[in-house]
Amino acid sequence: MSRNRTSLKLVLLGEGRVGKTSLVLKYCHSQFAEEQRATEQAAFNSKQVTVGERQVELSIWDTAGQERFHAIQPLYYRDADAALLVFDLTDSDTLERVRAWVTELQTLVGADVVLTVVGNKADLAAARAVPAAESRGVAAAVGAAYHEVSALTGAGVEAAFADTARRALARQQRRLAAADAAQLSASPGVPSWAGGRDTVSFTGQGPTRRRPCC
Amino acid sequence: MSSEDLAKDGGDSSLNSVSKFLRGCKLPGTVRLTRTASEHIARASPGGSSPGSGPGCVAGEAGARRGEASTGAGELQADGRGLTGGGVRGSEGIGEGRTLATRRGGGTAAATNGDVGPSGRATGEDGGARAGADLAHLSLHARGRDGGGEDGGAGGSGRGGRGEPRASPRGEAHPETSSLRSMSDTRKAKFRKLLDEQVVDLEALRELAWSGIPAELRPVCWQLLLGYLPPNCERRAAILERKRREYRDMVPDYYDIADRCADDLGALRQVAVDVPRTAPDVPFFAQPAIQKSLERILYLWGIRHPASGYVQGINDLVTPFLAVFLGEHFSEGGPAIPGGMDGWEVATLSEAAVHAAEADAYWCLCKLLDGIQDHYTHAQPGIQRTVFRLHELVRRIEEPVTQHMEAEGLDFLQFTFRWVNCLLLREVPFALAVRLWDTYVAEGGRMKEFLTYVLAAFLLCWAPQLRAMDFQEMVLFLQKLPTGGWGEREVETVLSRAYMWRTSFDQAQSHLSQS
Numbered sequence: 001m002s003r004n005r006t007s008l009k010l011v012l013l014g015e016g017r018v019g020k021t022s023l024v025l026k027y028c029h030s031q032f033a034e035e036q037r038a039t040e041q042a043a044f045n046s047k048q049v050t051v052g053e054r055q056v057e058l059s060i061w062d063t064a065g066q067e068r069f070h071a072i073q074p075l076y077y078r079d080a081d082a083a084l085l086v087f088d089l090t091d092s093d094t095l096e097r098v099r100a101w102v103t104e105l106q107t108l109v110g111a112d113v114v115l116t117v118v119g120n121k122a123d124l125a126a127a128r129a130v131p132a133a134e135s136r137g138v139a140a141a142v143g144a145a146y147h148e149v150s151a152l153t154g155a156g157v158e159a160a161f162a163d164t165a166r167r168a169l170a171r172q173q174r175r176l177a178a179a180d181a182a183q184l185s186a187s188p189g190v191p192s193w194a195g196g197r198d199t200v201s202f203t204g205q206g207p208t209r210r211r212p213c214c
Numbered sequence: 215m216s217s218e219d220l221a222k223d224g225g226d227s228s229l230n231s232v233s234k235f236l237r238g239c240k241l242p243g244t245v246r247l248t249r250t251a252s253e254h255i256a257r258a259s260p261g262g263s264s265p266g267s268g269p270g271c272v273a274g275e276a277g278a279r280r281g282e283a284s285t286g287a288g289e290l291q292a293d294g295r296g297l298t299g300g301g302v303r304g305s306e307g308i309g310e311g312r313t314l315a316t317r318r319g320g321g322t323a324a325a326t327n328g329d330v331g332p333s334g335r336a337t338g339e340d341g342g343a344r345a346g347a348d349l350a351h352l353s354l355h356a357r358g359r360d361g362g363g364e365d366g367g368a369g370g371s372g373r374g375g376r377g378e379p380r381a382s383p384r385g386e387a388h389p390e391t392s393s394l395r396s397m398s399d400t401r402k403a404k405f406r407k408l409l410d411e412q413v414v415d416l417e418a419l420r421e422l423a424w425s426g427i428p429a430e431l432r433p434v435c436w437q438l439l440l441g442y443l444p445p446n447c448e449r450r451a452a453i454l455e456r457k458r459r460e461y462r463d464m465v466p467d468y469y470d471i472a473d474r475c476a477d478d479l480g481a482l483r484q485v486a487v488d489v490p491r492t493a494p495d496v497p498f499f500a501q502p503a504i505q506k507s508l509e510r511i512l513y514l515w516g517i518r519h520p521a522s523g524y525v526q527g528i529n530d531l532v533t534p535f536l537a538v539f540l541g542e543h544f545s546e547g548g549p550a551i552p553g554g555m556d557g558w559e560v561a562t563l564s565e566a567a568v569h570a571a572e573a574d575a576y577w578c579l580c581k582l583l584d585g586i587q588d589h590y591t592h593a594q595p596g597i598q599r600t601v602f603r604l605h606e607l608v609r610r611i612e613e614p615v616t617q618h619m620e621a622e623g624l625d626f627l628q629f630t631f632r633w634v635n636c637l638l639l640r641e642v643p644f645a646l647a648v649r650l651w652d653t654y655v656a657e658g659g660r661m662k663e664f665l666t667y668v669l670a671a672f673l674l675c676w677a678p679q680l681r682a683m684d685f686q687e688m689v690l691f692l693q694k695l696p697t698g699g700w701g702e703r704e705v706e707t708v709l710s711r712a713y714m715w716r717t718s719f720d721q722a723q724s725h726l727s728q729s
Contacts, residue, residue, distance in 0.1 A: 016526070017487040035491040037640075038526040041631035044689040059686065066484065068525045071593035075627055 007057045008168045010161075011077040013101045014086035015094040016065025019120040022151035023086060024062045027161050032152055039064045042076045049162070051169050058165060074108050082114035082168035084160065085144065087135070089119040090127040095135055102142040114168045115144035118160050123150040402428045405435070414438055414445040424656040426649055426702065432538050437574065439655040440581040454574075461514075461573035468517055469510055478517060485512045485524055492529040496555065496644050499533060503560040507536060507572040515579060522590035527635040531582065533644070534651045535575035543567055554645075582654070586662050589634065596662075597634045601627050603666045608673060611715065615677045622685040629692040633669055641672065642697050646705050653709050667712035667719075675708065 516524030
């Protein structure tokens with residue numbers, strides 16, 4: 001198993017225009033643009049990070065906010081290790097959607113998917129419509145960590161991703177350990193997305209890459 | 215601020231403040247539009263008749279025979295597809311821009327996209343030859359399959375066993391010319407001749423327009439080909455007048471209203487957040503007057519098409535129409551969009567001119583989207599089907615690349631969704647979008663089907679690079695392709711390949727699931 005090369009898949013979910021794309025661009029490329037084109041369906045980014053002593057490759061899927069695109073979105077998050085549920089601190093409606101996302105995610109990915117609720121646009125203090133207590137309450141109710149960030153200034157962005165990655169890595173290691181245990185009893189483990197890059201040897205063949213189920 | 219204020223464009227009520235306002239409206243997070251079916255009447259469909267059989271509808275067989283008949287090694291000649299139409303109809307100019315080069319025997323690879331006379335001899339323009347020469351190395355895919363090769367006449371036999379690999383003749387037969395084909399005087403004269411007729415021959419115009427429309431004739435050509443303008447020139451003024459009035463009347467009825475139901479407010483909110491981020495790299499669209507036009511068009515389109523409503527990406531699709539119809543007023547020789555849109559100040563135009571262009575853009579958007587509505591309805595089945603067909607097609611054309619992508623776990627939907635959703639507009643510089651649009655509108659009712667081939671040709675431009683990439687590299691590469699330096703030539707190469715493949719595979723459709 002590729003223990004040396006660890007990959008984690010993160011997915012960003014949330015209403016349109018809350019700043020998902022801007023968050024990812026800030027985190028991965030330290031960029032910010034006022035008018036970011038709308039994301040249709042999903043966009044992909046990656047970043048190498050160090051979590052503890054381990055090099056981790058984060059694959060980040062930034063999804064579309066408009067509901068019309070949601071039908072096909074499980075393609076992107078069905079094998080996610082963690083999800084960042086982004087809402088706009090100046091728009092309380094966007095927080096409401098977070099609960100719906102969690103239900104959908106847990107159905108498809110499993111109850112133990114790592115969750116982080118992220119309140120974006122913290123720089124717009126005057127326009128703030130969601131008190132911290134309220135969003136913390138929502139996060140706690142769904143078993144998620146809570147971070148407030150600003151994709152504009154960058155405040156909190158690193159911490160939100162780093163915390164998510166740390167917890168996702170811990171989850172993956174638990175899962176791999178469980179998979180190893182299962183492998184000992186003869187059946188091959190089924191790791192998460194990272195498994196798609198693992199090699200599984202079959203008798204008489206070279207290493208073959210396993211296709212992910214989607 | 216009421217929604218009436220939204221309509222009164224004071225110039226200072228920026229859309230940002232609108233979206234802020236709307237955000238504060240305690241709207242339900244997401245709403246689906248529900249309108250009565252009577253709204254559907256708005257969708258004036260072009261009389262039920264398919265605009266139909268664009269260029270290339272004729273089977274390859276006749277063309278292949280024609281090509282065979284006039285073959286002479288080493289000569290500049292047209293082959294297969296390009297001649298398809300010419301062979302059958304014997305009319306001049308058919309097959310422009312779609313002729314591909316093949317290398318025959320030991321002869322020099324040569325071809326022309328130029329005018330092909332009834333004799334099958336290349337008679338004409340040079341620009342196309344460049345695209346043709348680029349295509350030559352691809353001809354092995356087509357040869358044999360469509361009977362375009364030595365086995366001429368075996369039209370559509372469906373197998374490509376004959377194509378022995380050859381050295382690409384790239385670089386040979388590249389005439390020294392930098393003039394864009396769509397700009398050449400002879401082409402312009404042909405367009406004018408067609409357009410000057412009392413009743414425009416739409417099929418002839420379709421064939422001509424497929425290879426690019428001269429900038430100054432774009433507005434009228436698009437409007438004719440989309441079925442917005444009638445072919446009979448006597449009726450045009452009246453129709454334009456009526457349609458523009460109809461649009462003008464919709465604005466107070468649907469847009470400038472004080473009370474909106476929650477659904478409509480949600481729709482307006484979605485449009486309002488997307489308008490400021492439409493084509494952000496083209497300053498032209500940042501002008502307040504344009505943003506108002508965009509907002510009205512998109513909102514009206516959405517509420518009058520309740521089966522889908524406004525979907526992100528449609529904002530991109532309207533931009534070529536607005537640019538071309540407004541551009542008419544900015545340059546004497548026509549809107550040479552590839553030459554840039556700097557200095558196009560919409561504020562300097564009369565209100566009537568802006569409204570007319572806006573109305574025309576609205577109706578043309580309707581016409582364009584009529585054929586692909588299922589791209590935007592729930593779960594977007596049209597897009598899913600197109601992507602599925604694309605995957606199968608690419609597998610047929612380039613099995614190794616397809617296998618590589620699959621082995622890396624790359625799902626076609628993961629990178630082609632936006633391509634289909636925005637008809638590739640976002641993947642090329644804006645100046646080239648209008649060139650793509652020329653071919654789309656020329657395809658008419660076949661545009662949707664043709665799109666699959668265009669997407670395949672576009673994807674396989676990068677086949678060599680993709681084969682060397684892993685999953686991550688591929689996804690990152692495919693969502694931001696290096697098309698920044700592209701010109702018309704590259705786009706035309708993609709379109710020509712698409713044309714060629716369609717002709718090849720049209721005869722062997724069984725590999726593509728019918729929808």
